[in-house]
Amino acid sequence: MSIRHAILGFLSWKPFTGYELKKRFADSLSFHWSGNNAQIYGSLVKLHEEGLVTIEVRQQDKRPAQKIYTITEAGRRELKAWLLAEPELPELRNLFHIRLAWAELLGSRELELTVEAYGRLLEAQVLMCRETRRRGSEETPNRSPRESFIWKSVEDNRIEGFERELAWLRSLEEGLKNFPEARP
Amino acid sequence: MSIRHAILGFLSWKPFTGYELKKRFADSLSFHWSGNNAQIYGSLVKLHEEGLVTIEVRQQDKRPAQKIYTITEAGRRELKAWLLAEPELPELRNLFHIRLAWAELLGSRELELTVEAYGRLLEAQVLMCRETRRRGSEETPNRSPRESFIWKSVEDNRIEGFERELAWLRSLEEGLKNFPEARP
DNA sequence: CAAAGCATGTAAGCAGTTACATGATTGT
DNA sequence: ACAATCATGTAACTGCTTACATGCTTTG
Numbered sequence: 001m002s003i004r005h006a007i008l009g010f011l012s013w014k015p016f017t018g019y020e021l022k023k024r025f026a027d028s029l030s031f032h033w034s035g036n037n038a039q040i041y042g043s044l045v046k047l048h049e050e051g052l053v054t055i056e057v058r059q060q061d062k063r064p065a066q067k068i069y070t071i072t073e074a075g076r077r078e079l080k081a082w083l084l085a086e087p088e089l090p091e092l093r094n095l096f097h098i099r100l101a102w103a104e105l106l107g108s109r110e111l112e113l114t115v116e117a118y119g120r121l122l123e124a125q126v127l128m129c130r131e132t133r134r135r136g137s138e139e140t141p142n143r144s145p146r147e148s149f150i151w152k153s154v155e156d157n158r159i160e161g162f163e164r165e166l167a168w169l170r171s172l173e174e175g176l177k178n179f180p181e182a183r184p
Numbered sequence: 185m186s187i188r189h190a191i192l193g194f195l196s197w198k199p200f201t202g203y204e205l206k207k208r209f210a211d212s213l214s215f216h217w218s219g220n221n222a223q224i225y226g227s228l229v230k231l232h233e234e235g236l237v238t239i240e241v242r243q244q245d246k247r248p249a250q251k252i253y254t255i256t257e258a259g260r261r262e263l264k265a266w267l268l269a270e271p272e273l274p275e276l277r278n279l280f281h282i283r284l285a286w287a288e289l290l291g292s293r294e295l296e297l298t299v300e301a302y303g304r305l306l307e308a309q310v311l312m313c314r315e316t317r318r319r320g321s322e323e324t325p326n327r328s329p330r331e332s333f334i335w336k337s338v339e340d341n342r343i344e345g346f347e348r349e350l351a352w353l354r355s356l357e358e359g360l361k362n363f364p365e366a367r368p
Numbered sequence: 369c370a371a372a373g374c375a376t377g378t379a380a381g382c383a384g385t386t387a388c389a390t391g392a393t394t395g396t
Numbered sequence: 397a398c399a400a401t402c403a404t405g406t407a408a409c410t411g412c413t414t415a416c417a418t419g420c421t422t423t424g
Contacts, residue, residue: 087302090278118271146363179330
């Protein structure tokens with residue numbers, strides 16, 4: 001349970017076309033969904049079948065026709081039920097950590113290199129998140145104070161998470177210096 | 185790319201049956217795979233077709249026959265290539281954070297309640313991780329010092345991650361007290 | 369006597385991805 | 397001229413999950 005609710009969430013703000021929703025998903029980092037249209041268009045069809053959204057087709061000249069989706073009362077109920085449902089733990093799968101389980105198969109130098117590569121990735125990610133946060137605060141829409149506070153918290157949390165991972169990696173690097181060469 | 189490599193990783197230690205692998209996956213928290221046999225048995229069939237493992241059938245009396253899987257040289261090469269491949273960012277999908285995007289649809293009290301529920305989840309998870317770490321250090325197999333150090337680091341990292349999330353949640357709770365009731 | 373463990377597997381389905389297909393319009 | 401944007405959609409695939417099926421043995 002899944003992207004359907006996030007779509008309903010967006011539609012609770014105002015009606016959107018599939019294309020616009022796709023962009024929303026693609027733009028927002030915290031939303032981890034890649035914004036691929038196959039899934040979004042498919043979900044919209046299902047949401048419509050279930051009566052959670054309505055469709056209005058608008059013809060345009062010089063542009064393809066749009067399908068504008070609007071949330072229904074049943075959709076709002078479904079959305080609210082989701083918001084009140086029992087929270088789930090964050091799912092985190094860190095393939096790098098899993099790979100470390102077999103670090104013994106690597107020489108010290110090889111291990112060092114992958115650790116550094118992971119570090120560079122994390123650094124880039126932290127920079128990107130910071131940039132997104134900076135730009136996001138300029139184009140903030142009309143949000144209530146509470147809403148703004150929450151969004152900022154979540155964004156900060158994301159950055160802190162990556163920063164913490166990076167700090168952890170640095171300490172790992174330091175620690176590894178005490179094991180000069182595992183397989184001589 | 186995926187559980188196949190983790191299976192090869194386990195097999196690099198020693199031969200295993202599908203059933204034993206299933207238990208390995210189910211036991212280890214950091215491995216996020218649920219240890220469901222459909223996937224493991226299926227992967228083993230494929231790994232065999234690709235020549236990355238060999239199968240030996242051992243008949244037992246009073247027990248079903250076992251299929252013992254052994255990694256091949258090609259399998260070891262594949263495993264090593266994976267270990268040296270470009271690292272990936274951790275995938276984290278936190279549905280609770282996403283839900284917070286629509287917190288405006290909830291009253292202060294409702295929001296408080298879900299935040300508390302998420303906090304209880306996190307607390308339980310931290311306790312469970314600590315317990316796993318404690319018990320794990322007792323039954324540690326014959327690992328090199330470097331390997332032990334790495335495993336401990338990864339486990340600590342996991343716990344710190346949940347603790348950080350919990351600390352963040354507490355600060356969020358504090359902050360929310362400044363917005364007594366968004367929709368009066 | 370029931371439940372858990374040993375040991376294999378299959379079937380059905382969900383969530384999500386990549387890549388393809390069409391076709392006009394606008395920007396570099 | 398080429399690429400990007402607007403706007404819809406389909407097909408094929410991967411990875412993973414739940415649930416089912418079988419059948420014998422050990423433990424509580």
